[in-house]
Amino acid sequence: MARPRDPQRRTELLDAILAYLTEHGIAGLSLRPLAKALGHSTYVLTHHFAGKDELISAVLAHLDRRQQERLAALPRPGETGGGLGDVVRASWAWHITEDLPMVRLLHEIEGLSAAGRLTGPYVPRMLGERAEYVAEVLRAHGVPADVALRNATLLNAAYTGLQIDYLTTGDTERVEAALGALADTADSWTR
Amino acid sequence: MARPRDPQRRTELLDAILAYLTEHGIAGLSLRPLAKALGHSTYVLTHHFAGKDELISAVLAHLDRRQQERLAALPRPGETGGGLGDVVRASWAWHITEDLPMVRLLHEIEGLSAAGRLTGPYVPRMLGERAEYVAEVLRAHGVPADVALRNATLLNAAYTGLQIDYLTTGDTERVEAALGALADTADSWTR
DNA sequence: CCGCGAGCATAACGACCGTCATGTGAATGG
DNA sequence: CCATTCACATGACGGTCGTTATGCTCGCGG
Numbered sequence: 001m002a003r004p005r006d007p008q009r010r011t012e013l014l015d016a017i018l019a020y021l022t023e024h025g026i027a028g029l030s031l032r033p034l035a036k037a038l039g040h041s042t043y044v045l046t047h048h049f050a051g052k053d054e055l056i057s058a059v060l061a062h063l064d065r066r067q068q069e070r071l072a073a074l075p076r077p078g079e080t081g082g083g084l085g086d087v088v089r090a091s092w093a094w095h096i097t098e099d100l101p102m103v104r105l106l107h108e109i110e111g112l113s114a115a116g117r118l119t120g121p122y123v124p125r126m127l128g129e130r131a132e133y134v135a136e137v138l139r140a141h142g143v144p145a146d147v148a149l150r151n152a153t154l155l156n157a158a159y160t161g162l163q164i165d166y167l168t169t170g171d172t173e174r175v176e177a178a179l180g181a182l183a184d185t186a187d188s189w190t191r
Numbered sequence: 192m193a194r195p196r197d198p199q200r201r202t203e204l205l206d207a208i209l210a211y212l213t214e215h216g217i218a219g220l221s222l223r224p225l226a227k228a229l230g231h232s233t234y235v236l237t238h239h240f241a242g243k244d245e246l247i248s249a250v251l252a253h254l255d256r257r258q259q260e261r262l263a264a265l266p267r268p269g270e271t272g273g274g275l276g277d278v279v280r281a282s283w284a285w286h287i288t289e290d291l292p293m294v295r296l297l298h299e300i301e302g303l304s305a306a307g308r309l310t311g312p313y314v315p316r317m318l319g320e321r322a323e324y325v326a327e328v329l330r331a332h333g334v335p336a337d338v339a340l341r342n343a344t345l346l347n348a349a350y351t352g353l354q355i356d357y358l359t360t361g362d363t364e365r366v367e368a369a370l371g372a373l374a375d376t377a378d379s380w381t382r
Numbered sequence: 383c384c385g386c387g388a389g390c391a392t393a394a395c396g397a398c399c400g401t402c403a404t405g406t407g408a409a410t411g412g
Numbered sequence: 413c414c415a416t417t418c419a420c421a422t423g424a425c426g427g428t429c430g431t432t433a434t435g436c437t438c439g440c441g442g
Contacts, residue, residue: 002416003409009419025308027218031400041421042400048419052400104306111302114358115295117216124360146368153369157352158345165348167305169315174322177337178344193386194440200389222430232391233430239389243430 010048013038014062021059022101025108029056060109060122067126071133077190078140085187087137088159092179095163107164130156141190151189158182201239204229205253212250213292216299220247251300251313258317262324268381269331276378278328279350283370286354298355321347332381342380349373 020037021029031052035042049055074091077083095103113123134152139145159182166175211228212220222243226233240246265282268274286294304314325343330336350373357366 002411002414003418004411005418025306027303027306027308030398032398043402043420043422046401108302108306108308110355110359111299111305112218114302114355115216115218115299116358117218117299127356127359149365150368150372153353153356153365154349154372157356157369158349159352160355161348161350161352162344164301164305164351165318165344167307168301168318174340174344177341178348181341181345193442194388194438196388221428223428234390234392234432237431 010058011062013044013048014058017055017059018062018066022105026056026059026105027108027112031055056118057120057122060118060120063106063109064122064126064129068129071129074133076140077137083187083190084134084137084155085183085185085190088155088179088183088186091159092176096166103163104167107160107167110160127156138189143189155182155186201249202253204235204239205250208246208250209253209257213296217247217250217296218299218303222246247309248311248313251309251311254297254300255313255317255320259320262320265324267331268328274378274381275325275328275346276374276376276381279346279370279374279377282350283367287357294354295358298351298358301351318347329380334380346373346377 016038017034020034024033029052031042031045035045038044045052045055049058075082075087077087109118109123110127112118131149131152134155135145135148138148138151143151159179162175162179162182165178166172169175207229208225211225215224220243222233222236226236229235236243236246240249266273266278268278300309300314301318303309322340322343325346326336326339329339329342334342350370353366353370353373356369357363360366
């Protein structure tokens, strides 16, 4: 036996690919420009991943993992402490000011997935994990399980829709007024 | 002078193209398969539209027009008559049972537009027209203009997000419970 | 009824696509 | 230290892409 495989290489590549995708999108992805941006030949991509389709699946899985970490790092307002609206407001501020390219990519992916143009379990899984986070917070505040699930679904849907609205129209004032109302509603659920 | 141009041809083509796009998506659009589906050669497309980019712009403009007609045909609940929630429930039922492929296409387009991968004024304009319809209904019920705009934004965002959730996860029960709550909220604004 | 232009097919162009066989060098377990 | 395996570049493959030059047909205005 000789030279063992480097188990980190794949993750490094996925991080670099993800960074590339946040700037160039995923819909018209082409392997040659991607490889060039990574400073390699296209063979690196077909070697570590079986082909383009498998690469995209791996990227979605990686993205799912990264979003899970993001959720886990979020404050989990219990029966004491701040409300859910604070999480909404803080998330919005972070997304808009620090993480816009990634948010754009996520909405491109969600749109393609909703259109049935992206298969695999990762996108529905990401939606489910977000819903579960919110529902858990609501239940911790004594909200019955079915109401918690319904309101979590509604809150996430509205948040997503407002992001799309903002990204599409750029109308900060109108969208952030609506976001304020949404955050207030979320607060009213946890008080 | 001879044979005058047929002014209907372009609209006929756009309708046929739109029908094709609802089944095959717009992200990976290729002229050859599209032309074949129309029963023509690709030259029909480059002849009536300057090129692929202009064709897509024309399709988006056409789609915008079709959506305007849809909005105009919607009931306009005034100070008397049914509430806004009824419109929400009826729209949902129609979208899910009769117009799913078009809804899929619209979300693919919105996602691409939010990601900045689709230029032109048509997608933001469509969002604006939907918002204006809802805001107008709210104002007709005596809601102050700024509140009407804010709630219209919120309602449309939530509706869009719920559609994406449903299209992605297929979880009818959970999403329709949330839709019910949303429709009830909309009713409470117009009573 | 003639001629012209609209509508369209055909076929070719160069560019780019994803994939893969082959070759090379470096690293490591035995 | 050597056999082996990984990591990667190179270059070619058949295929598809958007676009366009050329030419035919057919329907209307004069």
